Amino acid sequence: MATPKWHVERLSELLHREIGTVIAQDLRDPGIPGIITVTEVKLSKDVRNATVYVSVMDGDKEEKEGVIDALSRATPFIKRAVASRMVIKTFPQIIFKLDTSIEHGQRINELFKDIQDDLAR
Numbered sequence: 001m002a003t004p005k006w007h008v009e010r011l012s013e014l015l016h017r018e019i020g021t022v023i024a025q026d027l028r029d030p031g032i033p034g035i036i037t038v039t040e041v042k043l044s045k046d047v048r049n050a051t052v053y054v055s056v057m058d059g060d061k062e063e064k065e066g067v068i069d070a071l072s073r074a075t076p077f078i079k080r081a082v083a084s085r086m087v088i089k090t091f092p093q094i095i096f097k098l099d100t101s102i103e104h105g106q107r108i109n110e111l112f113k114d115i116q117d118d119l120a121r
Helices: 005-026 061-073 075-085 101-120
Strands: 036-043 049-056 093-098
Touching (some): 005 036, 049 061, 075 093
């Protein structure tokens, strides 16, 4: 049976906040730089899986993939820390993915600027 939509949205927002807090304050891993932002948490309709999108500010693609690997290794710690802060019947499995929307948006802005510069000539 699917969980009501409002419950999924509320739980997603709560997980977003708590996972971000745990990563920023409690996680101590040399493979994870200081500037990581949880941009979105998408829950499955049955609330068994949570896909956590993170944005890494510095580094090339390989370094960012390394951060995702480090977060995946730290998932049991993150899950325990977040679960201890929440009252939830079944805690979802956490899957970390890299959010590239910020870089994509910056690239589009650069292209618009180039077009605007070309038109101004």
